[in-house]
Amino acid sequence: xxxxxxxxxxxxxxxxxxxxxxxxxxxxxxxxxxxxxxxxxxxxxxxxxxxxxxxxxxxxxxxxxxxxxxxxxxxxxxxxxxxxxxxxxxxxxxxxxxxxxxxxxxxxxxxxxxxxxxxxxxxxxxxxxxxxxxxxxxxxxxxxxxxxxxxxxxxxxxxxxxxxxxxxxxxxxxxxxxxxxxxxxxxxxxxxxxxxxxxxxxxxxxxxxxxxxxxxxxxxxxxxxxxxxxxxxxxxxxxxxxxxxxxxxxxxxxxxxxxxxxxxxxxxxxxxxxxxxxx
Numbered sequence: 001x002x003x004x005x006x007x008x009x010x011x012x013x014x015x016x017x018x019x020x021x022x023x024x025x026x027x028x029x030x031x032x033x034x035x036x037x038x039x040x041x042x043x044x045x046x047x048x049x050x051x052x053x054x055x056x057x058x059x060x061x062x063x064x065x066x067x068x069x070x071x072x073x074x075x076x077x078x079x080x081x082x083x084x085x086x087x088x089x090x091x092x093x094x095x096x097x098x099x100x101x102x103x104x105x106x107x108x109x110x111x112x113x114x115x116x117x118x119x120x121x122x123x124x125x126x127x128x129x130x131x132x133x134x135x136x137x138x139x140x141x142x143x144x145x146x147x148x149x150x151x152x153x154x155x156x157x158x159x160x161x162x163x164x165x166x167x168x169x170x171x172x173x174x175x176x177x178x179x180x181x182x183x184x185x186x187x188x189x190x191x192x193x194x195x196x197x198x199x200x201x202x203x204x205x206x207x208x209x210x211x212x213x214x215x216x217x218x219x220x221x222x223x224x225x226x227x228x229x230x231x232x233x234x235x236x237x238x239x240x241x242x243x244x245x246x247x248x249x250x251x252x253x254x255x256x257x258x259x260x261x262x263x264x265x266x267x268x269x270x271x272x273x274x275x276x277x278x279x
Contacts, residue, residue, distance in 0.1 A: 002241055003250045004241070004249075007253065018057065077214070089141070104139060106144065108123060110214065144167075149178050167189050169197070186240065200228050203224070255267055
């Protein structure tokens with residue numbers, strides 16, 4: 001038996017947040033990742049009573065909160081906008097600590113390859129501040145893979161130099177956006193991986209990651225790449241899961257389904273797919 005737990009990003013059901021959590025449990029997930037940037041689960045809306053109620057609901061359902069989604073959008077490439085984003089991100093860290101989860105996933109923006117790039121330095125300052133705060137609360141900001149190759153992200157994480165910044169490993173993003181090998185990337189980022197997304201996809205043609213994530217192109221542009229059900233894309237799941245085992249990862253494979261007209265059906269099939277791989 002492989003040492004992984006299966007989770008679901010509950011907002012993928014497109015239901016009321018609490019109903020999405022209940023649906024995750026009904027389908028047999030062991031954990032949930034919850035979107036907490038804004039709306040009913042945002043840090044400003046989650047009073048102490050609501051935080052206690054959410055913890056109890058998940059416990060009663062037998063669910064672990066694998067992570068919170070703290071992706072504010074746009075990342076930290078723009079110095080002028082960073083103070084407000086950092087303040088919100090710190091509130092999400094506090095929410096995570098109150099809910100008993102140690103991971104907040106986020107996108108920090110496309111990391112430039114050149115460390116001397118002014119945007120790289122802007123991102124570095126913001127992420128160092130976030131990482132130090134997260135570490136002080138026993139939480140890790142987990143940067144989602146995909147906007148850049150693994151070697152570029154590793155150099156950035158090395159430069160930040162804090163346990164408060166890690167990796168949310170999404171193999172599909174690496175395949176779809178930058179055509180990077182998920183298996184080799186696991187080994188490249190091994191000391192930073194604290195959470196993973198279970199997703200699959202194919203690249204149709206190479207594109208500009210900055211345009212994809214920060215320009216007018218849609219992140220789900222059919223002309224550039226396509227997210228597909230697990231096992232139907234470019235992720236070699238047997239080799240990928242073996243690589244995670246080899247580096248000592250023992251956490252969640254959290255299903256994220258961002259497209260499709262039948263998210264519940266797709267997620268149910270993804271759970272079944274992963275169970276066969278895990279057990």
